[in-house]
Amino acid sequence: QVQLVESGGGLVQPGGSLRLSCAASGSDFSRYRMAWYRQVPGNQREWVAFIQPNANTLYSSAVTGRFTISRDNAKNTVYLQMTSLKPEDTAVYYCNTDFGHWGQGTQVTVSS
Numbered sequence: 736q737v738q739l740v741e742s743g744g745g746l747v748q749p750g751g752s753l754r755l756s757c758a759a760s761g762s763d764f765s766r767y768r769m770a771w772y773r774q775v776p777g778n779q780r781e782w783v784a785f786i787q788p789n790a791n792t793l794y795s796s797a798v799t800g801r802f803t804i805s806r807d808n809a810k811n812t813v814y815l816q817m818t819s820l821k822p823e824d825t826a827v828y829y830c831n832t833d834f835g836h837w838g839q840g841t842q843v844t845v846s847s
Contacts, residue, residue, distance in 0.1 A: 737761045737836045744841030747820055755815040757830030757838055765808040768833040771815045773826035820845045
């Protein structure tokens with residue numbers, strides 16, 4: 736059973752930066768495609784970025800050039816470095832594996 740725990744969310748001003756972390760339990764982390772999603776209450780969960788086991792990455796058009804996803808297989812952790820944050824980035828951010836595991840989410844609020 737894989738457990739995912741997100742952290743690093745918080746309140747940041749527009750233009751600021753945050754780094755989210757997602758720590759995974761288990762021994763197969765390096766084999767997972769890891770992804771970040773986000774959700775605003777009342778809206779569908781939105782895909783943000785993913786990173787494959789070979790470290791290839793892909794981003795949604797909403798975050799390309801501002802967010803960077805990375806992974807540290809030795810620490811069983813995936814990161815989302817977020818820069819040039821905008822109020823519309825406000826959401827609960829979740830990490831996910833390609834086997835359908837989800838974390839509990841971490842709140843990101845971008846506001847002055």
